[in-house]
Amino acid sequence: MNSQEIQVTFSDGRQQAFPRGISVQEILKAGQKSKANFVAARIDGQMVDLVRRVETDAVVEGISSDSGEGLEILRHSTAHIMAQAVKMLFPEAKVAIGPAIENGFYYDFDVDRPFTQEDLERIEAKMKEIIAARQAVQRREMAREEAIRFFQEQGEQYKVELLESFEDPTVSFYQQGDFVDLCRGPHIPDTGFVKAFKLISVAGAYWRGDEHNAMLQRIYGTAFPDRDGLKKYLNFLAEAQKRDHRRLGKELDLFSFSDEIGAGMVIYHPKGALIRHILETFEKKEHLRRGYHLVVGPTLLKTDLWKRSGHFDNYRENMYFTEIDEQSYGVKPMNCLSHMLIYRSKIRSYRDLPLRYFELGTVHRHEKSGVLHGLLRVRQFTQDDAHILCMPEQLNREIQNIIDFVIEVMGIFGFEYEMEISTRPQKSIGTDEDWDRATDALIGALEGKGIPYEICQGEGAFYGPKIDVKLKDALDRRWQCATIQCDFTLPERFDLSYIGVDGNRHRPVMLHRVILGAIERFLGVLIEHYAGAFPVWLAPVQAVAVTVTDAQVEFAGKVCDALRDLGVRVDLDDRNEKLGYKIREAQLQKVPYMLVIGDREVAAEGICPRRRDGVQMELMSAQDFAVLLEKECRESTKGRVGLNII
RNA sequence: GCCGGCGUAGCUCAGUGGUAGAGCAGCUGAUUCGUAAUCAGCAGGCCAUGGGUUCAAAUCCCUUCGCCGGCUCCA
Numbered sequence: 001m002n003s004q005e006i007q008v009t010f011s012d013g014r015q016q017a018f019p020r021g022i023s024v025q026e027i028l029k030a031g032q033k034s035k036a037n038f039v040a041a042r043i044d045g046q047m048v049d050l051v052r053r054v055e056t057d058a059v060v061e062g063i064s065s066d067s068g069e070g071l072e073i074l075r076h077s078t079a080h081i082m083a084q085a086v087k088m089l090f091p092e093a094k095v096a097i098g099p100a101i102e103n104g105f106y107y108d109f110d111v112d113r114p115f116t117q118e119d120l121e122r123i124e125a126k127m128k129e130i131i132a133a134r135q136a137v138q139r140r141e142m143a144r145e146e147a148i149r150f151f152q153e154q155g156e157q158y159k160v161e162l163l164e165s166f167e168d169p170t171v172s173f174y175q176q177g178d179f180v181d182l183c184r185g186p187h188i189p190d191t192g193f194v195k196a197f198k199l200i201s202v203a204g205a206y207w208r209g210d211e212h213n214a215m216l217q218r219i220y221g222t223a224f225p226d227r228d229g230l231k232k233y234l235n236f237l238a239e240a241q242k243r244d245h246r247r248l249g250k251e252l253d254l255f256s257f258s259d260e261i262g263a264g265m266v267i268y269h270p271k272g273a274l275i276r277h278i279l280e281t282f283e284k285k286e287h288l289r290r291g292y293h294l295v296v297g298p299t300l301l302k303t304d305l306w307k308r309s310g311h312f313d314n315y316r317e318n319m320y321f322t323e324i325d326e327q328s329y330g331v332k333p334m335n336c337l338s339h340m341l342i343y344r345s346k347i348r349s350y351r352d353l354p355l356r357y358f359e360l361g362t363v364h365r366h367e368k369s370g371v372l373h374g375l376l377r378v379r380q381f382t383q384d385d386a387h388i389l390c391m392p393e394q395l396n397r398e399i400q401n402i403i404d405f406v407i408e409v410m411g412i413f414g415f416e417y418e419m420e421i422s423t424r425p426q427k428s429i430g431t432d433e434d435w436d437r438a439t440d441a442l443i444g445a446l447e448g449k450g451i452p453y454e455i456c457q458g459e460g461a462f463y464g465p466k467i468d469v470k471l472k473d474a475l476d477r478r479w480q481c482a483t484i485q486c487d488f489t490l491p492e493r494f495d496l497s498y499i500g501v502d503g504n505r506h507r508p509v510m511l512h513r514v515i516l517g518a519i520e521r522f523l524g525v526l527i528e529h530y531a532g533a534f535p536v537w538l539a540p541v542q543a544v545a546v547t548v549t550d551a552q553v554e555f556a557g558k559v560c561d562a563l564r565d566l567g568v569r570v571d572l573d574d575r576n577e578k579l580g581y582k583i584r585e586a587q588l589q590k591v592p593y594m595l596v597i598g599d600r601e602v603a604a605e606g607i608c609p610r611r612r613d614g615v616q617m618e619l620m621s622a623q624d625f626a627v628l629l630e631k632e633c634r635e636s637t638k639g640r641v642g643l644n645i646i
Numbered sequence: 647g648c649c650g651g652c653g654u655a656g657c658u659c660a661g662u663g664g665u666a667g668a669g670c671a672g673c674u675g676a677u678u679c680g681u682a683a684u685c686a687g688c689a690g691g692c693c694a695u696g697g698g699u700u701c702a703a704a705u706c707c708c709u710u711c712g713c714c715g716g717c718u719c720c721a
């Protein structure tokens with residue numbers, strides 16, 4: 001082979017010779033079959049810019065803008081363009097960092113005054129100019145020391161700080177126009193590659209995410225390979241806003257907040273309270289059939305007890321305290337303490353274990369004011385909390401049972417979820433042996449079920465490792481709901497024991513776990529998940545009887561009475577309004593069924609149901625309708641819930 | 647807690663120094679109607695709260711409370 005040539009292998013195995021020193025871009029252009037839109041490439045697996053020249057035989061693969069990696073590169077490059085625009089418009093601005101994130105990108109700036117909406121528009125316009133100019137994006141490398149000097153001269157203190165934390169002897173830069181940014185790359189070859197972007201919002205953010213550091217201004221934006229993708233994403237955001245649980249909570253009259261009551265405290269209106277009641281009844285039944293015991297503990301417990309449990313030392317800033325008869329009491333932020341005392345109320349034998357205590361426990365936590373968020377983050381909430389005390393050798397089995405429980409319940413609600421295992425953090429207590437055993441039990445349970453999971457190193461609680469289940473909301477945000485936590489300390493601190501087969505005292509192991517998590521949060525996620533259109537078994541109003549004229553009011557009243565007797569949650573709309581008006585209203589309230597009652601129905605002694613999705617059903621008797629609802633409830637709950645849950 | 651924005655009728659929102667507005671919802675009446683809005687009239691606000699500037703404040707400034715978008719933290 002000619003020494004002026006190199007042999008390139010494409011990802012599909014094809015080989016082709018090219019002149020030595022040719023750019024990856026040209027190779028891909030010659031070798032590509034599809035119309036893929038490449039933004040970068042891999043040479044022998046390593047990500048590089050398209051302008052990189054290839055000097056030796058290599059495996060070359062294009063990274064297209066619609067792949068995950070390609071999209072990330074595109075967005076990262078767009079972040080650079082934004083920073084360039086900001087520096088042009090606000091020369092005094094200092095740049096911090098600007099990565100690609102899940103749905104776009106951001107860049108942090110230190111500026112004298114915060115950006116306004118008008119600023120965003122100006123920045124966007126400037127970015128469009130930069131993109132239209134198709135400025136080349138060039139990579140350079142420099143010794144780290146030299147780079148530090150360079151940014152010091154520019155007055156870019158944040159870049160200097162970043163460089164000082166690096167260990168690599170050389171670092172890379174990317175330049176487009178006059179704008180130079182410290183960056184690992186790769187990037188698009190020229191700014192013209194950005195086809196569709198939008199700046200979304202501006203918000204404060206701490207330098208390096210540390211609240212002790214300076215508050216910077218962060219601009220969020222997003223970019224897509226084409227306008228269509230961007231449009232779809234913006235539509236998604238608009239749709240998500242429509243199903244925001246705070247908006248739907250108001251529209252469907254489910255719950256509210258009041259500044260007279262205080263931040264983070266929910267008031268449940270009749271319909272919201274009814275949904276909650278159904279959830280709670282469902283949960284009590286499900287726990288009883290799985291061998292849990294229902295227990296109830298007080299809200300106020302003496303501060304001395306919180307000292308003993310370690311909460312006073314580790315969780316005090318989140319707790320509320322009060323005084324009764326010169327005794328200090330703490331409002332419970334967790335339910336475990338009374339459960340511990342129930343266990344300790346008598347001598348336990350190994351034959352009693354495992355003991356599973358379940359409580360719909362209402363707790364209070366002093367969350368920082370800025371984090372409150374509708375039902376998803378509140379200060380008073382009710383957990384479907386349980387504490388399982390068992391022998392170490394029962395741990396595995398118990399964890400598996402809980403996982404089955406979680407999966408079954410999530411299946412009924414139809415949720416997407418992700419699981420994470422959090423392992424031992426730096427600051428923790430307990431022996432390595434305990435931690436290993438518990439962590440293995442958690443991992444083993446998930447693997448035994450073939451459930452994918454991520455490991456979060458060092459993210460566990462100080463008292464034990466845990467599995468967290470994250471649900472996805474309408475905006476694609478993750479919310480922690482179910483969690484399973486091992487605990488070695490509380491049994492220790494409360495000196496819990498059981499008498500083993502050998503007649504000696506042994507220490508039980510404890511599991512904390514919730515399935516829905518906080519009822520408030522779960523309800524919030526649920527509202528967004530269903531967009532307010534609850535399935536029949538959960539709908540606070542399952543049907544609205546609508547009369548055509550006043551002539552049917554008496555009969556409609558009898559129908560409603562009959563349905564209520566059969567356990568149907570039905571309302572009567574006998575207002576003097578046109579049928580269409582009443583249908584529209586019930587539709588907007590997302591009631592599953594509308595029962596039309598006109599003269600025909602009175603004559604036939606039946607009702608004419610119309611489904612929420614617009615499907616018109618045959619005339620039927622009230623009894624047949626109830627049977628239909630019963631069936632629908634059972635079908636969507638794996639047979640668990642029928643009409644008479646409340 | 648921090649940065650920024652915001653708070654006007656039950657709801658959605660106009661009003662930016664000179665007498666508080668609209669639509670929907672509500673009430674009253676008419677209409678008695680067949681699957682997403684019948685018509686007319688009436689009523690409804692200490693412009694979140696407390697203070698200040700001004701002849702005059704919903705409007706400008708400050709305090710507190712609350713909400714929204716993030717950061718940090720978390721079920």
